[in-house]
Amino acid sequence: MDIWTFGWTVALIGMGGTMLVLWLLSLLVLLLKKIFPYKGEEAASAKE
Amino acid sequence: MESALLAGLQGLLDGPSHLELGQIVMILTGSLLLYLGIAKGFEPLLLLPIGFGAILVNIPLAGLMEKDGVLRFFYDTGVLTEVFPLLIFVGIGAMTDFQPLLENPKIILLGAAGQFGIFLTLLLALALGFEKLEAVAIGIIGACDGPTAIYVSSKYAPHLLAAVSVAAYSYMSLVPLIQPPIMRLLTTEKEKKIVMGIVKQPVSKTTKILFPVVVTIAASLVAPLGTPLIGMVMLGNLMKECGVVERLKHASENEITNIVTLLLGLSIGATMEAGKFLRLETLMVLGLGLIAIVLDTAVGVLFGKLMCLLTGGKINPLIGAAGISAFPMSARVVQVEGQKYNKKSYLLMHAMSANAAGQIGSVIAAAVMLSVLKGMGIG
Numbered sequence: 001m002d003i004w005t006f007g008w009t010v011a012l013i014g015m016g017g018t019m020l021v022l023w024l025l026s027l028l029v030l031l032l033k034k035i036f037p038y039k040g041e042e043a044a045s046a047k048e
Numbered sequence: 049m050e051s052a053l054l055a056g057l058q059g060l061l062d063g064p065s066h067l068e069l070g071q072i073v074m075i076l077t078g079s080l081l082l083y084l085g086i087a088k089g090f091e092p093l094l095l096l097p098i099g100f101g102a103i104l105v106n107i108p109l110a111g112l113m114e115k116d117g118v119l120r121f122f123y124d125t126g127v128l129t130e131v132f133p134l135l136i137f138v139g140i141g142a143m144t145d146f147q148p149l150l151e152n153p154k155i156i157l158l159g160a161a162g163q164f165g166i167f168l169t170l171l172l173a174l175a176l177g178f179e180k181l182e183a184v185a186i187g188i189i190g191a192c193d194g195p196t197a198i199y200v201s202s203k204y205a206p207h208l209l210a211a212v213s214v215a216a217y218s219y220m221s222l223v224p225l226i227q228p229p230i231m232r233l234l235t236t237e238k239e240k241k242i243v244m245g246i247v248k249q250p251v252s253k254t255t256k257i258l259f260p261v262v263v264t265i266a267a268s269l270v271a272p273l274g275t276p277l278i279g280m281v282m283l284g285n286l287m288k289e290c291g292v293v294e295r296l297k298h299a300s301e302n303e304i305t306n307i308v309t310l311l312l313g314l315s316i317g318a319t320m321e322a323g324k325f326l327r328l329e330t331l332m333v334l335g336l337g338l339i340a341i342v343l344d345t346a347v348g349v350l351f352g353k354l355m356c357l358l359t360g361g362k363i364n365p366l367i368g369a370a371g372i373s374a375f376p377m378s379a380r381v382v383q384v385e386g387q388k389y390n391k392k393s394y395l396l397m398h399a400m401s402a403n404a405a406g407q408i409g410s411v412i413a414a415a416v417m418l419s420v421l422k423g424m425g426i427g
Contacts, residue, residue, distance in 0.1 A: 001424070007174045007183070010420055011167035015160075017416035021270050022160040022409055028262050029153040029255075036254040 066108035070322030077325075078102030078317065081214070090221040094194065094313050098214065101317015102325075112318060119318035122311050127202050127209070132312040133195035134280045139305030140195065140407075141284020142297045144375070146259060148397055149404035150251040155367070159405025161351030162371025163413035165190035165344030169336055176332060180426060181205050184417065186333055189216050190340030191410035192223075193373035198312070199277060200414055204421075210319040211330045215337030223374045226338070227345050227381050231369050234349045239356060240389040242364040244398050253289075260286040267412055273422050274415015281411055345369050348402075367395055370402040373410035379403040 081099030085092035112119040126132035170187030185205035197216040201209045260282035268275040287297040352368025370378045379399035386395040
């Protein structure tokens with residue numbers, strides 16, 4: 001494989017893959033927050 | 049008796065008589081690193097042991113990097129095996145608070161844009177004639193994350209480890225000088241003045257505990273070769289958030305990290321032998337490292353501009369600069385810059401979200417790169 005095929009492949013899949021994984025993680029965070037929403041009592045127990 | 053005395057004296061003169069110009073230059077270089085760490089406060093925890101290691105390894109006849117030398121032992125045990133950077137990742141995870149990111153998960157994409165410098169620099173390194181795996185090791189300086197840079201370069205181009213590490217840690221400490229001019233250049237006066245609303249989305253403890261577990265599983269499935277990196281950071285964070293292993297958390301962020309930082313710094317310094325370090329390619333690596341961080345910042349700000357456009361002007365593009373891993377330094381830079389143009393603009397919390405995303409982003413970018421290389425049958 002020549003260096004430019006290597007370089008552009010790593011760069012394009014690398015940038016796209018990083019963006020995709022982090023986008024997936026943002027969706028997972030939103031999902032977690034929906035399933036386990038913050039409840040006021042946590043704040044109250046924290047104050048105690 | 050006389051000959052014994054002469055032989056004994058000869059033993060004392062052997063060191064100075066074997067001192068070469070290159071070693072003198074490297075001892076001065078090590079001293080410069082000590083100066084930067086001690087007097088200027090540039091990443092002293094790393095630059096001090098690196099600088100001292102560089103001095104030690106260039107003392108003629110000391111043999112610290114020979115087969116049974118003490119620095120060789122540290123290097124083989126912790127760097128060649130990749131154990132030292134991984135242990136530091138546990139400490140980083142235990143010290144990092146991902147709450148700002150969890151409160152504002154849309155910002156996470158800025159943590160991806162802030163890593164693009166890695167891949168663009170890889171292309172530049174190839175253009176300058178570096179080998180494929182050398183280009184990978186140089187590009188990773190753009191992760192702006194010392195342990196990641198050490199992990200990847202020790203895996204693919206150990207002969208560049210010293211240059212890559214020194215570049216990564218030096219430029220990280222220079223972020224307050226490197227980033228502002230790029231931020232100013234790429235944003236308009238109107239964009240700089242954008243006031244971002246307060247995001248008040250408290251996060252439950254369950255979410256905070258599940259976050260490291262979910263990230264580990266999801267990211268490792270996509271990029272399995274990065275599992276050691278992702279897993280160690282998230283293990284540390286899980287220990288922090290669960291609240292039931294205080295001793296382990298405390299040890300990870302203090303004793304373990306401190307001991308490993310010392311040994312890692314010495315090991316990196318030990319690779320700075322004159323014959324291996326005093327080369328044109330070292331200067332090229334240092335130059336490309338700077339370009340990598342400039343490109344990270346530029347792409348981050350440009351991505352911030354895109355988000356600004358898509359949200360109808362609700363996002364200040366300056367926070368894009370914080371999508372790198374230099375935490376929390378980069379977020380502070382964004383806050384200071386924003387305040388220069390609008391006293392009513394408080395970007396710190398938003399920039400902290402982007403900065404936390406940058407910390408995950410750098411590890412994910414490295415993980416993705418490792419898996420892509422494996423997929424291509426390289427490395």
